[in-house]
Amino acid sequence: MSASTHQMRAFACVVREGSISDAARLLGVSQSAISQHIAKLEATLGAQVLIRQRDGIELTTAGQNLFPLADQFNTLDQQITEHLRGHATLEKGNLTIIANAPQPALSLIHKYAQQFPQVSIDFTLFDWASAMERVRERRVDVAIITEPRTSDDLYIQPLLKAQYVLYARMDxxxxxxxxxxxxxxxxYTVILPEKGSLTQRVISKSLADSGIKPSRLVTMTTFPVMKEAILQGIGVGFFLEASSVKEDRLKEIRVVDLKQQFSTCVVIPKHKLGLRLTESFLQVVNA
Structure with a gap:
């Protein structure tokens, strides 16, 4: 007996979304339907593929081995469906996008949503290490990452180059x-993102190499939290230039020691190239 399309799609969706409830919502079915598909898949495989936990799911070894195949299976199934339906229009779909900074991701998402209003978009910010991990685990369709780690199974297209600057409140x-x-x-108090961030790694090394110890270091979880902390007067912070929409209450200041340019790129798992959703996003990028 082989696994059905529904079982493979349900399993891959649960892994990518991180929970059965989110997968059910995305696929438009009940949670019990998803659970039944997973149970039948496990019966066919003869092994448990995931463990349900209070805060989501955890893949077993069998699940980790199966997921790349399930993801490829679903991508191929989607390509076949698109071919049979023709390529005249982009029908409703769901595009999962992640980034390690708000810009230029949000600008591209805005343009994409205007051009393809029927496509739903799931967007999440991650630190650099977590973003790369999710790309390697095939849990996303598109990633916008600064200085991504190259790999034979990833398509990488540079978007822009920028260097680090200091953000300070206008007063x-x-x-x-x-x-x-x-x-x-x-x-002064310097605000940095938590460990795993490219910014944390670059700025911490630059400070150490220069023998500089700020009066206080404060770590924050994400870019929006760091920005809000600066606006609240907690301290100053380092960001790549043009990391967000200009804010009248913040000053972007050049730092003579930080001249290195970093490339922000669009990253797509190669097996997803050719899908109408990912190709439509690249169309917006290259417009």
């Missing part, structure tokens, strides 16, 4: 200047 002492050095931040 901060440093906001009076247009250019500073890393030594200028030493008397």
């Amino acid at each position: 901060h002492q440093l906001a009076k200047r247009h250019i500073i050095s890393l030594h200028d931040v030493q008397p």
Whole structure:
């Protein structure tokens, strides 16, 4: 006996969404239907593929081995469906997008939503390490990542290059200047993202190499939280230039020590190239 299309689709969706309830919502079926598909898949495989936990699901070894195949199976099934229906129009679908910073991801999503209003979009911010992990695990359709790790199974297209700058509230002492050095931040509280972030890695190394110890280091979870902390006057923070929409209450200041340019890229698992959804996103990127 072989697994059915419904079972493979349900399993792959549960893994990508992180829970049975979210998968059921996305596929438009009941949670019990998803659970039945998973149970039948496990009976066919002769092994448990996932463990249900309070905060989501955890893949077993058998599940980890099966997921890449299930994802490829679903991609092929989708390609066949698209071919049979023709390519005249983009029908309703769901595109999963992640990024390690709000911009340029949100700008592209805005343009995409205007051009393809029938497509639902799931967008989440992750730190760099988590974003790369989700791409490697095939849990996303599109990722927008700064300095992604190259791989033979990933399509990578550069979008823009940027260097790190300092963000300070307009009434901060440093906001009076247009250019500073890393030594200028030493008397102040510096806000950095948590471990796993490219920013945390780059800025921590730059500070250490320069022998600089700010008066206090504060770590925050995500870019929006860091930005809000700066607006609340907690400290100053380092971000890639143009990481967000310009904010009148924040000053973007050049740092002479941080001249390296970093590339932000569109990253797509290669087996998803050719799908109407991913191709339509690339169409917007290249417009």
